[in-house]
């Protein structure tokens with residue numbers, strides 16, 4: 001009998017799990033492939049939420065999260081614990097996604113063990129090695145180690161070509177985040193979100209919902225304080241017309257300042273990190289989004305919800321070109337001014353509020369599986 005292609009998907013954090021879930025499902029449905037899932041569990045609670053939602057049971061769970069882990073410890077633990085697993089599983093391919101520490105370390109281990117590495121969401125670049133930190137370097141390391149680059153867009157393909165990656169190693173597949181978003185959007189909004197919207201009077205014609213997320217390492221310290229100051233000013237300035245909802249990432253460097261500066265403000269709701277289902281439904285009901293995250297930029301673009309990106313650079317210029325995203329940095333005054341403009345000026349708002357799909361057709365997972373099966377060394 002023909003040997004099945006053994007593919008191990010490796011991921012560790014919540015966003016990787018969201019984006020890999022459709023891929024894992026498509027791999028499992030393909031008769032020519034034997035699919036395995038290994039999680040580093042770089043995140044514990046936040047990863048488990050997503051695994052449950054998409055009903056994914058890992059074949060192996062390395063359970064590597066430690067409280068307030070630093071990058072070196074985490075990297076060392078991934079090397080030490082994932083290497084024996086790969087030697088034992090001996091896969092033909094490993095798939096990694098994005099730009100986390102899990103991706104950086106796993107893709108190098110793929111190279112060390114002569115396992116073919118497929119990199120999902122390949123070719124994103126800000127061009128600034130310190131932003132986002134350490135993700136910009138993580139993605140470049142993954143690109144050096146990868147055999148097959150599953151680029152979400154033509155723009156990301158061009159980034160890879162410019163770095164000397166041969167064209168035959170690149171497939172433009174779209175980003176599976178759109179597959180995940182479409183699937184989850186079809187499910188009904190969970191009751192706790194319906195209750196929250198009703199309680200705060202959030203509906204068309206009622207209060208406007210501003211959804212906030214912020215967790216980037218380069219925003220630790222003064223920038224996150226400045227972001228919180230802006231949120232407080234906005235909550236006071238629009239006390240009667242706006243409600244802010246901020247699900248706060250579990251990283252202690254984010255938890256501490258956010259709760260210190262914003263807890264108790266009248267029209268700000270701070271929540272524990274949300275499961276993907278309620279988060280998507282908040283995004284769908286948001287008037288606008290304030291974020292420093294990556295996946296939310298893609299989701300907002302797909303949903304046509306204007307998003308102000310609280311960073312200096314973005315690796316997702318497609319959303320800016322589509323007009324749905326705008327970079328605003330992390331200074332208090334700028335965040336307040338740009339948010340106020342979208343709240344006060346209907347024309348400025350409408351200019352941003354239209355859905356666009358530069359990030360894929362919603363069938364990225366199938367395109368990724370096909371690219372794997374079609375891959376031939378040249």
Ligand code: UD1
Nearest residue numbers: 013042043044045046047066067068069100101250251252
């Ligand atoms: C990581 C990724 C980042 C990604 C983000 C998504 C790296 C370097 N960073 O950042 O690219 O955008 O995930 O969320 O890979 N924690 C918990 N429970 C959880 C998750 C985190 O308690 O479920 C706390 C722990 O104290 C942990 C800390 O958060 O030590 C930091 O987690 P870590 O994975 O190192 O970095 P993130 O900031 O989550």
